[in-house]
Structures are given as C-alpha cells and as structure tokens.
Amino acid sequence: MPSSTQTLLVNGRKFTLDADPKMPVLWALRDLIGLTGTKFGCGAGLCGACTIHLDGKPVRGCLTSLSQVQGKQVTTIEGLEADKLKAQWLEHNVPQCGYCQAGQLMSAAALLASTPKPSEQQINEAMVGNICRCGTYPRIKAAIQAASEA
Structure with a gap:
C-alpha cells in the first residue's frame, strides 16, 4: 500500500498519519490512533460493529476509506x-x-x-x-x- 500524509479530525482532535488513502478508517482509528472502541465485526459493512459518525451521519468504518474522511469530522464511541x-x-x-x-x-x-x-x-x-x-x-x-x- 502506498502511503501518504492523511489528516483526520477525530472527536475534535487533529491527527496526521502516514497511511494509504485507501485504508479503511476503522484500521486507522484502532491501529494508528489507538481508539479501540470501534470494533471490527464482519469487514463487509453488514454487522454495524464499526459504525462511526462522519459529519454526524452513521457510516461503516470498515467500508469508509481515509480519503473519504478528509476534511470531515469523524466521531467515534469515545467522543459520543x-x-x-x-x-x-x-x-x-x-x-x-x-x-x-x-x-x-x-x-x-x-x-x-x-x-x-x-x-x-x-x-x-x-x-x-x-x-x-x-x-x-x-x-x-x-x-x-x-x-x-x-
């Protein structure tokens, strides 16, 4: 995976990550930022365990890439x-x-x-x-x- 600088606004805090823009935001949240409240379930967006808010709307973190969250507010269970x-x-x-x-x-x-x-x-x-x-x-x-x- 080619990586580049990705900036995320998560629970009101800014994070700058060196990661592939295609990486699911779920893995960035859990593995790179350390917010483990959002869970991996099915990996196909069917179970809802990875649900986060993107600008206040629920989305599946396993299906949402880092490139899709650029410039948007991500809220996890830790920030709810x-x-x-x-x-x-x-x-x-x-x-x-x-x-x-x-x-x-x-x-x-x-x-x-x-x-x-x-x-x-x-x-x-x-x-x-x-x-x-x-x-x-x-x-x-x-x-x-x-x-x-x-």
Whole structure:
C-alpha cells in the first residue's frame, strides 16, 4: 500500500498519519490512533460493529476509506456525547457481551440527532444492519424510545 500524509479530525482532535488513502478508517482509528472502541465485526459493512459518525451521519468504518474522511469530522464511541441515550442503555440493561454496543449506540445517537421523537418504524429502519448476537433488540428499542422521551 502506498502511503501518504492523511489528516483526520477525530472527536475534535487533529491527527496526521502516514497511511494509504485507501485504508479503511476503522484500521486507522484502532491501529494508528489507538481508539479501540470501534470494533471490527464482519469487514463487509453488514454487522454495524464499526459504525462511526462522519459529519454526524452513521457510516461503516470498515467500508469508509481515509480519503473519504478528509476534511470531515469523524466521531467515534469515545467522543459520543449522548448522555440521555447512554443512561437509558444502562437503565434497560442493554449490554451483554458488549461487542456490538459501540455500533448500536452510534446508530441510535445518529437517529435521535436527526429525529428526536422517532416512531417504532423509524427506530427499526435506523437500527437495521446492527447485529446483536445476544439478541437484546427489544431492550435496544426500549432504550431508544425512553431516551427520546427523556
């Protein structure tokens, strides 16, 4: 992989990396910057474990290259400010194994930022593609609904 200088704005901080512009941002976040909250799951954008925000919109970090994030704000789970949502996540005992939780929270936070009072259908549509092997989907949905009412 030919490398070049890549500049990332992550969680409000600027990082300059010597990396291939085709590198998935997931690997830059985890391996080069040290932000390991964003998880690798399937590598094909299907499971949602690697969900980050790019200018406030949820994207899959495994499918998004460094060149695609140039000049844009990247937010990871470490920089997510969604206190009401996080509180409801705990109140509803959502986490079990925890592997999918960063991606689930990132998708849920993006939904609530764009649609503060989502319907059940909007929640379902926003969360599709975020896989939870522990099957906590009813608790995830309840936490999102409660956060929207808080």
